[in-house]
Every structure is written in structure tokens, then in C-alpha cells.
Amino acid sequence: MDLSIIIVNYNTKELLKQTIQSVIDTTKNIDYEIIVSDNNSTDGSIEMVEEYFPQVNLIKNKDNLGFPKGNNVAIKKSIGRYVLLLNSDTVVIDNCLEKCIKYMNSHKNIGVLGCRVVLKDGQLDHACKRGFPTPESSLFYMLKLYKLFPDSKKFGQYTLSYLHEDEINEVDSLTGAFMMLRKETIDEVGLLDEEFFMYGEDIDWCYRIKEAGWKVMYYPEAKIIHYKGASSKKKRFKTLYEFHRAMILFYDKHYRLKYNIFVTILVYLGVCVKFILSLFVNIFKKRG
Template identity: 35%
Template structure:
């Protein structure tokens, strides 16, 4: 239930950008299904041009809305809201989500019961109820990049050995320690957020939660996932083009390698990223020579052509 900033125990932060209908549904299901939890809800709109802010204000006048006049990115927007939050807990929730019954209550109880985790998340599914594995992952490693660069992760998606970052084969149906809790459903104490200095705002879009989880691990925390807290997550609804999203993801990955790998391994990471996209570009090009140029081939060509940009990171 909604509560004042003085009596609430968790501040739910939703950062939206051009996802009006999805944002409205996210708020609706949050208010209906959060469970027995006292929460403050803050929606930060990053200068949407689809009247998202106006729609939220009209439909949900009881929640706090911040309609910013420019898109400052996911990390910076969450930092702004968290800086003035007064609650003990902070929960980041994506606008392309739908909260399932008692998801917030259960996640908060799990966080309280597992203080050693520091950061906790839940299970995510697609609209048809099938598993969306993108609620968590392992950190990038030389081996995981080799698997991605040479197609092993795609060939053996259900193998934790060949698809290590996605933790292939695990249905997110058990409590487990993970390297990274994804920012779509991301709970931690405000005290830890402040100790970590919030998100590193150079991660404009993607990678910010991975960086925070890895920094938390250096302080001795072990982020965790619980299947008892479940939401629907569409994944990347505000990013329409495959190339646009993949370029941002690759840029974030380059920064994570730079920030968290030993210096001697960073050049290897960059080379493996280059091979990854080169191989995808080559494969799509070969396919196009037989079947005609597909939309996917066009998108991979854009990603390849932008390699000098994303390899620099943020």
C-alpha cells in the first residue's frame, strides 16, 4: 500500500522513457499486487515525447511524478530520486514490467532475511508466462566472451558451461547467489546504495547495475535471487532497434571490462568483443547472400560499423 515518506519502508523508483501504456500498466499492477508492504512510489520521466508524464499524472495523482525536461539516462535518474529518498529500502522497477501477487512483499522479506546478499532480485517471465532469464547473470569473463564470440552460447543455451553469463540451464526456480541482479527488479538498502555512491552515471543505459553489483561484491556482499518474488518483464521496450540496444550493451560491456578486469586482460576482452560482432556480421552476410538481405543482417551491419564507438565504452 502507498504510504508517506515518513512511514514507508521502501521507495519504488520507476524511470520511464517513451513507454506510456507500459508504464501505466506497471504502476497499476504494482499498486494492485505489491502485497503487505508500505511503499512510496516515484516515477521519473526522462523527457518522453509520448505524453507519458501527463498520462501518469492524470491516472495516478496519488504517486510522486518527476517530469524531467531532458533524458539524463537510467543511472542518473535513479541517482536523483535515491538521493532524496528517506526509506530504509530502495526498489528499482522497470516501466515494462507487471508485478505479480505479493512480489514486492516477498522480495522485501527476502532482502531482510539475507542481509549478506546486499542486493536481491526475483524471477522474471515473459507475457506468456515462460521464463525470461534476464533477471540475473554472471559477470563477463574471458571464457564467457569466448563462448559468445564463437557462438557456443547460442549453440548450447541451456549449458552453464557453454553459456556461463546467462547461467544456462537454471530456470530461476531456486534461491541462488548470482554475480549480477538486473536493474529491472533490484532491491537494496538505502544505506548500501549511499555507501556505494549510487550508480556510476557514466553508464547512461545498461551496465550500471552490473557495475554496482560487482562493487558490492568487493565489499563482501553476495547478490541473490529468489523465485518467490516474480514479475513480468518485456525486456528493452524503450529501445526499438536491435542495433541501438546492442550498441549500448556492447559499450556497457566494454566499460565493465575496463573497470573490473585486471589491466592485463582488458585488451583480450576488447579483441574478443571485436570477434563476437565480426562473426555475427559475417554469419548474417553469408545468410543474406543466399536468402537476400534480412532485417537482422542490416542491424548487425550497423553494429559492426559502430565498433570504433562501442569499443571505447562509456
């Protein structure tokens, strides 16, 4: 089998239906399977898949396992030469999956490939091509210096704003909304890190893949639409907490031993302040 398409779902019934249908409608010339790993949805998602897509391999998890663990459960059951992580709030355009497989078939050193991901307003989802969040690149990002100097490699380290969105490029990291990997790459570097829950695991995986000598590629010739944040909007505090916890997890795992204690304290303080400010903004939005 060419491709195992893995979709983790949590209470996104209608979007999930749209995602699966877009895969079926646009993918004709490859042998693939769709595996939906449902994290104990209560909105009728399971019943919808059973009714409309009986050909889909449906995994009914007893709890909300989070994004990494939900994917890992499905990866272990997959049989494709390639594995695709695909969000349940996406729409696949044209023959996106066939294009990606064809490109990876002809470039054997690519461990993971990401496509052009656009938001519903047509703008690029910048998470689909980005650098690693080093302390320096994170500071420049928080100060929005990449907006003032979009062509600067120094200030655009995280967003990679200096790389044109129409050009194929090797990057540091992709978005977990669309990541196509070789099965042999997964076998070498291991599964997603389940210490993460719903953020950061994609960056961590790309970091490990690059460390193992594989290339991480952004391939804009293929395209999907991302209706971003469909699952995370339902539990705002949990979302904000996991987002900021992921920052600390990633830093501790990959950077803490590379920097002195002063930098580490500044990173921890920065994340804490950002988390508190985000909570206040969210509270005022609710009251508004």
C-alpha cells in the same frame, strides 16, 4: 518507510500505467512510495501519471538522462529502507514486493535481490540471474556453448544455465528491470555509474556490491512479467551503440588491468565485429 519504488520512464505511457497499477493492486501490507523519473517523454506519460496517479512522486527531467542517471536522481529523493529499481515495462505479480522484503529482512547479508523475471511468452528472462561477462564467459556465450552443454559450469558461466530457475541461489548479477537493494548498501558502494547510458550499469552495480562483501541473490519465489525493450525499440542505432559501448566500459573498468594486451585487443575486436554484424542484421530486418 519500507520501500521506495523507482521507475525510470521514457515514452512508455501505457506500459507505465500498467506497471504502476500492478504495484498498487498487489502491494498491500508494506509502507511504500512510488517515484517516477521521467526522461523528457513526449507521449503524454507525464500527463497520464498526474491524472491517474496523483500519489506518485513525479520527477520531470528536462532531457533523456539515460537509465543510470534517471534512477540516481530518484534514489537521492527516496526515503525507504529498501530501494527497488523497476522497469516501466513490467507487471508485478501477486505480493512480489512483500515477499522480497520479508526475505531480505531475514537475510541481512543480502545487498541486492532479484526476483524471477519472465517474458511475455512465459520464458525466463535469463538476465535476471547471470554471471559476470569475463572474456572467457563472453566467448562461450557468443559461441552458444551453453546451449550445447546447459549443465556445464564452465560453458554456462554467463547464463548460469546450470542453476535451476526455480531455486534460490547466490549469483553474480541481476537485471536492472528489478533490483531491490538495501539503502545502506547503496550508501556504501555508491549510486549507479552514469558513464553507462542504458546497458551495463546493472552488472557494474552488482560487481561493486559483491566486491564490498554483500550477497547478490536470485529469489524466484517472487515474480514479475517483463515486456522487454519497450523504450529501446524506438531508436535502434542508439540502442545497439549503447549496448556495445557498455561492453567496452565494463571491461575497461573491471578487467582491462587483469588481462594482458593481447586479450584486450581481442575483446575490443570482438565487440567491434559484433556491433557491425548487429547493424547489418538490423538493416536487413528493416528492409524485410
